Amino acid sequence: MVRPTTPLLSRERIRDAALQLIDDQGLAQFSMRGLARALGVQAPSLYSHYANRDEVLDAVANLLTRQVDTSGFVDGRWRRGVETWARSYRASLAAHPNAVPLVASGAGRREDFLAMSERVHAGLLSAGWPARYATEIAGSVKYLVVGAASTPFASGFADDATVYLERYPALAQAHRLPELAEEIDAESFELGLACLLDGLAARYVDLVGDLNRERA
Amino acid sequence: MVRPTTPLLSRERIRDAALQLIDDQGLAQFSMRGLARALGVQAPSLYSHYANRDEVLDAVANLLTRQVDTSGFVDGRWRRGVETWARSYRASLAAHPNAVPLVASGAGRREDFLAMSERVHAGLLSAGWPARYATEIAGSVKYLVVGAASTPFASGFADDATVYLERYPALAQAHRLPELAEEIDAESFELGLACLLDGLAARYVDLVGDLNRERA
DNA sequence: ACCTGAACACCGTTCAAGT
């Protein structure tokens, strides 16, 4: 069969198969030839739908950021908005740990990342934050999310934890139980997010005014 | 020449040349054959010094984390310790942006990363933080540092900023001037770090005791 | 012990050719 009546491939099918392969085998194993094989097709066929490998990977990265929830910025509730955004962003990345490096680098040229940033920025502006602060808040929260997804504690240590016990006594106390790794990841992220937001809330009062005081 | 009297290569020379290549040409362009070429040698020669490509890259990653400053944890001054660590860690990564992905993934199996984590953890313990908090503080600060180095604002947007102006109005206000990118990166990081530490300081008072009150 | 040339099994991508 050279040209089927109904196309074998589509951009969506290729992108979804790519994410599946990355989830299953890791980013390092991903290849255009392997992707073609998984789709029952020859490698050059992919180039009818994507210009090159990087565009396929960009499509995967876009998929992960597309559905991040930025709907929490209502009625000036910036803290709620940031929390919702940060948690859903992290969850989206944590669901595909092998694909995180795709999202972590070169995000700025990707359409869906820019759209997400725009919504967050607008939400912060509408809550009264000055533009420069809005940029920096969005930035620092993004740092926390991407960092948490990139270097989870869970993947951070070798499987045999005993190796650390003698060499790194202080460290060993902390991750004595590898089963706790995911829990520690989640708590580290939540602690960082809560502290960051506490610090921002204090600055908000100085900059924009104490809403509680106004209500009183 | 088949075997010179004095070895042409060493682990250090290979690792340093690898970092230089990554700095100059980017991680995607890095290859064992290109590395050998830069060293005036044939590719298989490298395998007398490193088992494989990943070990070369691990050596580069170790180099970047080795000299991170963890000396600020003295006299229970945990905030100073964290600040010193976070800033020097970020500076070390920012000096080699192309190599950051190496540090961001698989850090836990690398000796120098573990040694750094151990020192930070011990510093937090000595300041009175409970072990679980020490782990999570080290984690959340590391998230901020790695995230900041992975997805800098400066590299985040296309060179022609005008493209954003019409499509993303709120965003465009923020990065109107591309020259500000580095400044915004630094300020976002510092804002995030300061807020995180403010939040932690408040928790420290509840957990460990208010040092100011004790002095009074 | 350290380096080489040849070789193997891969890559990403191009392109003319088919329908």
Next chain:
DNA sequence: ACCTGAACACCGTTCAAGT
């Protein structure tokens, strides 16, 4: 418009062979 086979210029890595 969409897919293929053949081809090109690369990879990482192994291994026998040289000193």
